[in-house]
Amino acid sequence: MNARSIEFIKDGRLTFPLYHATSTLFRESILKRGLGGHDPIRELKVIELLRKLIEHEIFHPLKDGLWFYLESMAKQKVTDGANWQHGQVYLTTSRWTANNYSKHKYGSELITETLNLYLKLGSPTCFTAEDFPVLNLLASDPQPVVFKLESVPVSILAGEKGNDVNEVVAVYEKFLQEDSQDENFNFLSSLESYNICFRMLRPISI
Numbered sequence: 001m002n003a004r005s006i007e008f009i010k011d012g013r014l015t016f017p018l019y020h021a022t023s024t025l026f027r028e029s030i031l032k033r034g035l036g037g038h039d040p041i042r043e044l045k046v047i048e049l050l051r052k053l054i055e056h057e058i059f060h061p062l063k064d065g066l067w068f069y070l071e072s073m074a075k076q077k078v079t080d081g082a083n084w085q086h087g088q089v090y091l092t093t094s095r096w097t098a099n100n101y102s103k104h105k106y107g108s109e110l111i112t113e114t115l116n117l118y119l120k121l122g123s124p125t126c127f128t129a130e131d132f133p134v135l136n137l138l139a140s141d142p143q144p145v146v147f148k149l150e151s152v153p154v155s156i157l158a159g160e161k162g163n164d165v166n167e168v169v170a171v172y173e174k175f176l177q178e179d180s181q182d183e184n185f186n187f188l189s190s191l192e193s194y195n196i197c198f199r200m201l202r203p204i205s206i
Contacts, residue, residue, distance in 0.1 A: 006173065006176050006177055006180055006187065008169050008172070008173050008176075009154055009169065012153055012154055012155065013151040013152060013153050013154065014151065014152045014154060014157075015151075016093060016187070016188060016191055017093075017148050017149060017150050018091035018092065018093060018148075018149045018152050018198065019091065019092055019093075019094065019095055019097075019098035019146055019147065019148055019149070020035060020089060020090070020091050020092075020098065020146070020147045020149065021098040021099070021100075021101035021102035021104070021107075021144065021145070021146050022102070022107040022108070022144075022145050022146075022147070023102070023104075023105070023106060023107030023108075023142035023143060023144055023145055024107075024142050024143045024144075024145055025106060025107050025137065025140060025142045026040060026107050026145075027145050030147070030206055031206055033203065034203040034204055034205045034206060035089055035147065035149070035200070035203060035204050035205075035206055036088065036089040036200050036202065036203035036204065037203040040108070040111070041108065041110060041111070043133070044111070044132070044133045044134035044137070045131070045132045045133060045134060046108075046110055046111050046114050046132075046134045047073075047074065047110070048132065049114055049118070049127065049132040049134055049135070050070065050073060050074045050110070050113075050114040050117070051074045052127065052132075053114065053117050053118055053121060053127070054066065054070060054071060054074055054117075056121060056124060056126070056127075057117075057121060060121060060122075060124070062120060062121070067113070067117070070113065070117060073110055073113065088199050088200060088201075089199070089200040090160060090197060090198065090199055090200070091149065091152070091157075091197070091198045091199075091200060092195055092196065092197045092198075093191040093192065093194065093195060093196040093197075094191070094192045094193075094194075094195040094196075095146070095148075095192065096192060096195075097195050097197075098146045099144075099146060102144035102145065102146050103144065105142060106137050106140075106142060107142060107144075107145070111134060111137065114134065115134065115135075115137065115138060118135070118138075119138075147206060149204065149206075152198075152204065153204075154166075154169075156200055156201050156202045156204060157198045157199065157200060157201065158198065158199045158201055159197075159198065159199065160197035160198060160199055161199075162199060165198065168196065168198070172194060172196050175194065176190055176191075176194075
């Protein structure tokens with residue numbers, strides 16, 4: 001493939017696949033409602049529980065301290081180095097990255113880290129599944145799932161941090177055009193190594 005043959009977008013859709021990691025907990029809902037068709041973070045009151053657990057830790061400090069990124073998660077911050085916002089669906093060009101994210105037991109980094117903190121604090125009885133339904137997931141045995149999406153419409157995407165998707169595409173198109181001059185260049189392999197991440201703005205059928 002030479003530099004002139006690289007095409008990121010055709011007829012308003014990406015020319016390469018994207019991947020999304022989750023778990024069997026959400027598989028049926030995704031197949032029924034579409035990817036992004038409902039927000040389990042809001043439904044299960046995950047952020048509310050995380051914030052309460054962080055407050056609880058102040059009075060019941062962990063011996064090894066609170067994990068540094070949990071407060072950023074609780075505040076749903078986007079920093080220069082990382083995106084700690086949750087609730088929308090994120091997609092990546094890298095199967096390896098998606099497989100790595102699928103290691104989050106409960107299909108979501110935020111859910112998994114919140115439940116891990118709850119357990120690390122000794123499962124405090126002041127927090128109940130009635131108030132925080134995410135605690136019901138502790139009784140489940142989910143398995144990892146990775147969805148592969150082909151020809152995703154650019155109109156439903158933003159950059160990972162909410163920035164304009166066309167700016168993201170333009171940056172990586174430039175990198176890929178330069179890389180393509182190597183005789184061993186492979187478009188999909190290069191996308192894997194760059195790990196371009198996107199945020200979905202609207203649901204999509206699977």
